[in-house]
Amino acid sequence: MARKNRTTPDKRIWTAYLIIGVLLMAGVAFFSSWRAMRTAEERFCQTLEFVKSQSTSFEKHNDTITAKALRRTAVAAHQLAENPALDLSDPQCLNRQTEKLWLTGISVLGPDGTLRCESTTNGIGYDRFGDQLKNDAVLDVLSYPRKTYVKRVLLEDGSAVDVAAHRAESTELLLLAYRYTPAEFVEETALSIQSILDGYPAETSGTLFIVQNNQVVAANRPELIGQDVAGSPLAQGIRKAGAAEKLTHTRDWNGSGCYFGMFCHGRSFDLYAYTDEKIIFREALLLILTVLVGYILLVMILQLLRRRSAQEMELQKKEQERKYQTQLEEQNRKLEIALQHEGRQTAPSGSSCSI
Structure with a gap:
């Protein structure tokens, strides 16, 4: 019966751990994903704004x-x-x-x-x-x-x-x-707009390209130059946001893969930027794993402390029982001695002799 009573609180505690863990990971996943997208959006906005200003200056110079x-x-x-x-x-x-x-x-x-x-x-x-x-x-x-x-x-x-x-x-x-x-x-x-994009590696800055008359005229990936964006799933996916400088989900040029991108309007061109969603959520995934490992360690520490506390309580209980048993034995011994002493005193006075 005692074992069953111990098992029930353990189940409740583990259920509480599980519920708290699920809620915590859901909150961390939501916050980290939101933060990762906002960070990517801010980074793209800064990059596009700089490239746009430089490109506009170059166009004015060339004009x-x-x-x-x-x-x-x-x-x-x-x-x-x-x-x-x-x-x-x-x-x-x-x-x-x-x-x-x-x-x-x-x-x-x-x-x-x-x-x-x-x-x-x-x-x-x-x-x-x-x-x-x-x-x-x-x-x-x-x-x-x-x-x-x-x-x-x-x-x-x-x-x-x-x-x-x-x-x-x-x-x-x-x-x-x-x-x-x-x-x-x-x-x-003439100043070349391509020289601006050459300073942004695609691996770290994402893919950047400039479009004029539906043709890619400059890009930090040379294989994109000359591409037609009129029927491109990537460009159409970015455009579906409906507003410039807004991060949106899209596909690659051939319609495969998952990417995030945005666009902005230049003086006589449109500037696009996109990157693989894995790169955006890489830090978010790392944070989620860190929190998960930390929570598991916390649960293990709490369980260890709880187990030690239970062991100490068990030891204290046994010690109290031992002391109580010792006191009880001592009282029984004293009572037995007292009874024996009382028996010796009453034995002579209780005897009689007739002549």
Whole structure:
């Protein structure tokens, strides 16, 4: 019966330990997961904000360089248009003006946009870049003599052509003045956004990439450059958050794996960041395991203390029983001695003799 009574409190204590442990681990798991996501969100926000500011500065710098080049070309186009001695039908005359104004070439277009005459110094002519010009906008210059159309045309090899269009004086012809810049010089004078992302290793900072016109133009993982994000499960998963700089769950490029990512808007681009959820919850898992081990150790210590306390109480109880038994034996011994003594005193007086 006593054993059964001891077993019942033990079951209750272990049940209490289990309930407290489950509640504790649930609380720790919730808090650590929430904290891990907030930390990842803050880290991504800081990274995206810095990359966005740097990229915007780079774009402004590059736009300034392009604007200066286009302005110089526009000035040359004005000089050509205002030159009364310029023969727009003589390639040799155009060639002399090309060398004088440090131009790559001069093209003369008719009112319908067809090429009438041209002079070029390196073979780069109207046929190389004409298709990339907005014909309606270019020809619109003919209706406004003081208007100038300028544009930087990027060729397929990375080189650039700075074009300026202006109406020739007292004619219905359009003058195109242009300068060609080789690809290597374009790269040297322009700041590359890619150089910013190269400073963020994907293993520690997550994957970062910049999108323009649904194409990845820069990334800290080279294999992503050129990817189309229009049908990407990853980009669509990040976009489903509906708001910039908000962490959301997504999938990898091929729709597999579990990731967290966010996006933000730049000056003329969108910037994305994502990382594997295992990396985000790695510290949270470590905290959960630490708390679990700590709780198990605490339960073991409590049980050890409880067992020692029970043993001490048992020893005290046995000691009290021993003392009580000793006192009882001593009292019995004294009582027996007293009875024996009393028996000796009453024996003579109780005897009688008759004569």
